[in-house]
Amino acid sequence: MTRTALSNGLGCCPRCQKINKMQSEKQQCSRCAHWFYSRKPNSLQHTLAWTVTSLVLFIPANIYPMMTLHTFGKTEASTILQGIATFIQTGHYPIAFIIFIASFIIPLGKIIGLFFLVYHVKHRSNMSLKRQSHLFHIVENIGPWSMLDVFVVVVMASVVNLGFISNIEVSLGASYFALMVIATLMAAHSFDSRLLWDNNNNKEQTHE
Amino acid sequence: MTVSLPTDTLAACQRCDTLVNLPDISNHQKALCPCCNTVLHSPKKHTLDKTLAISFAGLLLLIPATVMPLMGIYAAGQYNQASLLTCIVLLANEGFYFIAFCVFIFAIAVPAVRLFTAFYLTFCLKYASKKPHLIVFFRSYHLLNNWAMIHVFFLGIIVSLYKLVDIADIAIGTGITSIILLLMCSTMLSITLDHRFIWQQLEQNND
Numbered sequence: 001m002t003r004t005a006l007s008n009g010l011g012c013c014p015r016c017q018k019i020n021k022m023q024s025e026k027q028q029c030s031r032c033a034h035w036f037y038s039r040k041p042n043s044l045q046h047t048l049a050w051t052v053t054s055l056v057l058f059i060p061a062n063i064y065p066m067m068t069l070h071t072f073g074k075t076e077a078s079t080i081l082q083g084i085a086t087f088i089q090t091g092h093y094p095i096a097f098i099i100f101i102a103s104f105i106i107p108l109g110k111i112i113g114l115f116f117l118v119y120h121v122k123h124r125s126n127m128s129l130k131r132q133s134h135l136f137h138i139v140e141n142i143g144p145w146s147m148l149d150v151f152v153v154v155v156m157a158s159v160v161n162l163g164f165i166s167n168i169e170v171s172l173g174a175s176y177f178a179l180m181v182i183a184t185l186m187a188a189h190s191f192d193s194r195l196l197w198d199n200n201n202n203k204e205q206t207h208e
Numbered sequence: 209m210t211v212s213l214p215t216d217t218l219a220a221c222q223r224c225d226t227l228v229n230l231p232d233i234s235n236h237q238k239a240l241c242p243c244c245n246t247v248l249h250s251p252k253k254h255t256l257d258k259t260l261a262i263s264f265a266g267l268l269l270l271i272p273a274t275v276m277p278l279m280g281i282y283a284a285g286q287y288n289q290a291s292l293l294t295c296i297v298l299l300a301n302e303g304f305y306f307i308a309f310c311v312f313i314f315a316i317a318v319p320a321v322r323l324f325t326a327f328y329l330t331f332c333l334k335y336a337s338k339k340p341h342l343i344v345f346f347r348s349y350h351l352l353n354n355w356a357m358i359h360v361f362f363l364g365i366i367v368s369l370y371k372l373v374d375i376a377d378i379a380i381g382t383g384i385t386s387i388i389l390l391l392m393c394s395t396m397l398s399i400t401l402d403h404r405f406i407w408q409q410l411e412q413n414n415d
Contacts, residue, residue: 003243005220005227012220015350016407019218019227031411032343038225095370098363133223133244144357147314151357151364154311155278156371158290158298165284166375170304178310189354197224197243 006198011038043192044118050187051114057180058107064173067153071166079173080104080149102148103177110146110184113139114191121195132196140188146181150174219248255402256330262400263327266393270320273390277381278365281372291383292316292361314357319394322356325349326397333409343410350403362391 005012011022013029014036020027028035040046065077078086080103087096117136120127153174160168219230221241230239230249238250252258273292280289290298292315299308325345332342365384372378 003227004225006225008227010218010220010227012222012225014222015347017219017222017404018407018411019220031407032347034347090374092370095367098367129224130244133246137223137246140354144314144354144360145363147310147357147360148364148367150307150310151315151361152367152371154295154299154307155290155365155368158295159279159281159288159368159372160376161288161290161298162281162283162286165286169302170299170307175304175306178307182310185354193223194225197226 004194004197006038006194011036039194039198040190040192043190043195044121046190047114047118047187050183050190051111051118054107054180054183054187055111057176057183058111061173061177061180064176065171066149066173066177067157068169068171069160069166070169072164077171080177083149099149099152102145106142106146107180107184110139110143110188114184114187117191117196129196133193136188136191136193136196143181143185143188146184147178150178150181221246221248249404250402251405252400252402255400255405256334258400259326259397260330260334262393262396263323263330266319266323266390266397267327269386269390269393270316270323272382273386274316276383276386278383278387279369279372279381280379282377282379283375289379289381291381292387311361314355315361318352318356319358319390322349322352322394323397326401329406333406346406346410353398356394358387358391358394362387 005019006022009022011020011027012018013020013032013034015034016029016032018029018031020029022038026035026037062080065079066083068075068077070076080099084096084100084104087093087099113135117132117139120132125132153168153170157168157170160166217230219228219239220226221228221244223246224241224244226241226243228239228241228248233239233249233251235251235253239248240246241248275291275293277289277291280287292311296308296312296316299305299311325348329342329346329349332339365387369378369380
């Protein structure tokens with residue numbers, strides 16, 4: 001029954017993991033002086049807000065071009081999807097696959113996964129808690145990889161800088177994309193996975 | 209205000225808040241949460257020495273990784289090369305301040321702060337006197353843990369190399385080698401650093 005730190009009136013400092021006695025809702029860690037709550041306040045609202053933000057930013061990130069290529073007076077702008085299509089046409093399947101995973105599947109998967117987790121904190125589900133916790137672990141850790149395309153564009157833009165012959169410039173889409181990635185990182189960061197388990201513990205108690 | 213609790217042996221899982229009495233485990237063993245299998249504690253052998261060595265190596269590598277050219281390109285008799293630092297300067301010159309800021313933070317600043325924190329902490333714990341501000345340093349280390357993206361940047365370099373190889377002649381610079389080594393250092397840092405041990409050391413000093 002009294003398994004969690006919260007139900008024992010204790011709290012674990014998120015920075016140094018020291019167990020503190022919670023004298024009030026907000027507690028200063030006795031070891032590292034970090035102020036913390038036993039559960040992140042308004043965690044679900046913050047997560048939802050950041051997730052919706054990233055979903056909105058996902059649209060301009062894909063509509064606007066990521067980079068512009070100037071060769072001998074010709075100008076060619078390409079979005080993420082156009083870039084992937086070019087790779088498939090030229091037969092670079094592994095690279096097309098990596099870019100597609102990193103800049104399309106991961107952000108969308110993260111957004112869907114977070115919506116799913118927020119929903120399951122509120123509602124009963126068939127998925128086991130271990131699975132849900134595992135899902136959150138994945139969502140939390142794959143986040144930075146979606147920054148890949150921005151870094152590729154940045155490196156390309158600074159290397160291919162040969163004036164009239166060939167010149168690559170970063171475009172507006174890259175800024176939106178970077179913002180979107182940061183929003184998904186913040187969303188995962190503001191989600192408190194302990195809420196998933198709390199919900200289950202409450203259910204157990206009411207059953208008993 | 210101090211309430212006597214057996215808090216030294218108690219631990220709570222960060223993921224599911226399960227309260228666990230940590231068993232006495234030896235090196236190369238791990239304490240897992242009985243509820244969700246998250247690693248609660250894994251003591252490391254010679255954590256101070258190893259971390260000190262690795263973080264010092266990482267700090268030294270940080271300089272060539274930022275300043276030395278990553279790659280160069282030959283096309284139509286012209287040559288151009290770029291390093292991590294020139295990437296950022298170029299972006300800022302073109303007016304993409306936000307992306308320049310992102311690259312600077314994620315690829316240089318966060319890894320640098322992490323390495324410096326680890327180096328300074330282990331150095332002070334091993335040789336110098338323990339100072340209370342070390343706690344602030346180690347707290348910042350935990351805060352920045354999820355924001356280092358040097359591994360993603362490295363994959364970005366590989367992908368753009370692959371892209372450019374078809375178009376033009378490419379020369380690989382020393383910057384890439386330094387970034388690979390830096391990446392190894394920052395990965396090994398998270399393996400060798402025993403958080404629980406260091407926090408306990410810091411706490412003893414505080415009392």
